[in-house]
Amino acid sequence: MSSKFTHIIAVSNQKGGVGKTTTVVNLATAMAACDKKTLIIDADPQGNASTGFGIKYDQRDKDLYSIICGVDNTKVSIKNTMIPKLDIIPTSPDLSALEQELVDIKNREFKIRDVIKEISDCYDYIFIDTPPSLGLLTINALCAAKSLIVPLQTEFYALEGLSQLMKTLELIKNNFNDQISLKGILLTMYDKRNRICEMVSNDVKNHFNNKVFKTVIPRNVRISEAPSYGQPVLMYDISCSGSQAYASLAGEIINQEKDQI
Ligand SMILES: Nc1ncnc2c1ncn2[C@@H]1O[C@H](COP(=O)(O)OP(=O)(O)O)[C@@H](O)[C@H]1O
Ligand SMILES: [Mg+2]
Numbered sequence: 001m002s003s004k005f006t007h008i009i010a011v012s013n014q015k016g017g018v019g020k021t022t023t024v025v026n027l028a029t030a031m032a033a034c035d036k037k038t039l040i041i042d043a044d045p046q047g048n049a050s051t052g053f054g055i056k057y058d059q060r061d062k063d064l065y066s067i068i069c070g071v072d073n074t075k076v077s078i079k080n081t082m083i084p085k086l087d088i089i090p091t092s093p094d095l096s097a098l099e100q101e102l103v104d105i106k107n108r109e110f111k112i113r114d115v116i117k118e119i120s121d122c123y124d125y126i127f128i129d130t131p132p133s134l135g136l137l138t139i140n141a142l143c144a145a146k147s148l149i150v151p152l153q154t155e156f157y158a159l160e161g162l163s164q165l166m167k168t169l170e171l172i173k174n175n176f177n178d179q180i181s182l183k184g185i186l187l188t189m190y191d192k193r194n195r196i197c198e199m200v201s202n203d204v205k206n207h208f209n210n211k212v213f214k215t216v217i218p219r220n221v222r223i224s225e226a227p228s229y230g231q232p233v234l235m236y237d238i239s240c241s242g243s244q245a246y247a248s249l250a251g252e253i254i255n256q257e258k259d260q261i
Contacts, residue, residue, distance in 0.1 A: 006120040007257070009127050009183060010145035015161055016132035019151040019188035021048040022223060022233075024129040026242070027149075029232040030250035032086035036124040039078070040088040043112060043141050044131040045096035053081045054230025055090050065094040068111045074118045083235065087123075089115075099136045108136060109176050113144035134168050142172045147183035151217075152204060154190045154197040159204065183256075186249070188217040215249040218242065 011024050024040055032038045042049040043064060050060060062077040067089070078087050102108040116126060128141040142148065148169060152158045166182075173180050185208050190197050205212050217223075220242035226233040234243045 004121050006123050007125045007147070008116060008120065008145045009125065009147050009149055010130060010138075010141040011127060011149045011151065012130045012138055012141060012165065013150050013152065013161075014132055014134045014138070014165060015153070018153040019186070019217065020044075020132075021052065021129050022227075023149065023151045023186060023188065023217070023246075024049050024127045025052040025227075025232050026223070026234055026246035027249055027253075028086055028125070028127045029083050029234045030247045031125045031253075032083050033234065033247070034250055034254060035085065036254075037122065038086050038125045038127070039119070039123045040086070041112065041116070041126060041128045041141075042088060042091040043095070043137050044129050045091060045093050045098075045137075046131065047091045047093070048227070049129045050088065050090035052227045052230070052232065053088055055079060055088070057092065060090045060092040063090050063092045063095070064112075064115070065092060065098060067115050068098060074115050078119070083232065095137070102136055109139055109143045112137075112140040113177075116144050134164065139168075139172065139176075142169065142180060143176045145177075146179050147181050149183050149186055151186045151188045154187050154200045154216075156196055156200065158200050159207070182211055183253070184211055184213045186213050186215070186217065189219040190216045191219045213249060213252060215245055215252050217245045217249070220245075 011020050013020060028038045028040050040049055062072045066072040067074050067077050077089050081088055130138045130141045185204060187201055218241045220240055222237045222240040223233045223242035226236035229236055237243060
């Protein structure tokens with residue numbers, strides 16, 4: 001076995017629209033720009049991460065679903081993106097059938113882990129995008145990952161549901177994957193003119209103190225425009241505040257890991 005350490009990071013929150021996919025697409029791009037060989041696994045049947053890189057539906061026949069079903073092997077489904085050093089395993093809507101299909105299957109929690117096992121040595125970072133639920137796909141992502149990033153939209157109801165997610169993390173840790181830990185909570189769509197954002201941010205820091213990333217992702221219209229061009233925001237507009245924030249998040253994570261060695 002190789003001694004290479006691969007950071008495998010699930011990005012999850014059972015709420016939709018909090019910035020999971022945006023974080024996967026842009027943090028992975030920023031990591032690749034820091035010369036880290038990076039892979040995205042799109043484990044949300046909606047396939048927004050795949051769309052975010054302009055991957056058309058007819059290019060998604062070899063996808064996460066076909067690998068898990070054993071029709072294709074992992075290597076053939078890996079696609080290069082337009083970003084050097086950044087690859088993706090895309091998804092198709094077929095993946096939505098998987099949760100039902102796996103119900104009676106042995107080791108159903110470890111399908112994504114098995115997919116990663118074959119190729120993880122080739123990468124420094126692997127990011128897994130997850131659907132807005134705590135169903136079997138998210139559980140698979142948490143069983144495969146070494147850490148979890150939780151994007152939290154800085155709005156009034158942000159903390160709702162977070163305790164359920166933390167309970168799920170404990171459950172996974174105790175039963176399936178004792179390596180996993182919370183890497184950090186990421187405040188997203190922060191608007192400094194909005195007092196609620198400041199209140200929520202203080203609240204989250206009180207609850208989770210050193211587990212909240214120092215980098216905060218601002219609300220930035222360029223971030224929301226970029227996917228319609230099939231590009232990460234770092235490519236669409238490198239100088240905007242959203243790009244700068246994701247670049248600084250990548251730096252924060254790399255530095256954190258240096259401290260841990
Ligand atoms: N920081 C941000 N500023 C502005 N819009 C954002 C930001 N982050 C995400 N968005 C937009 O909000 C929507 C939901 O984000 P997305 O990453 O798809 O959430 P999730 O994957 O959690 O459902 C998308 O339209 C996205 O472009
Ligand atoms: Mg998403």
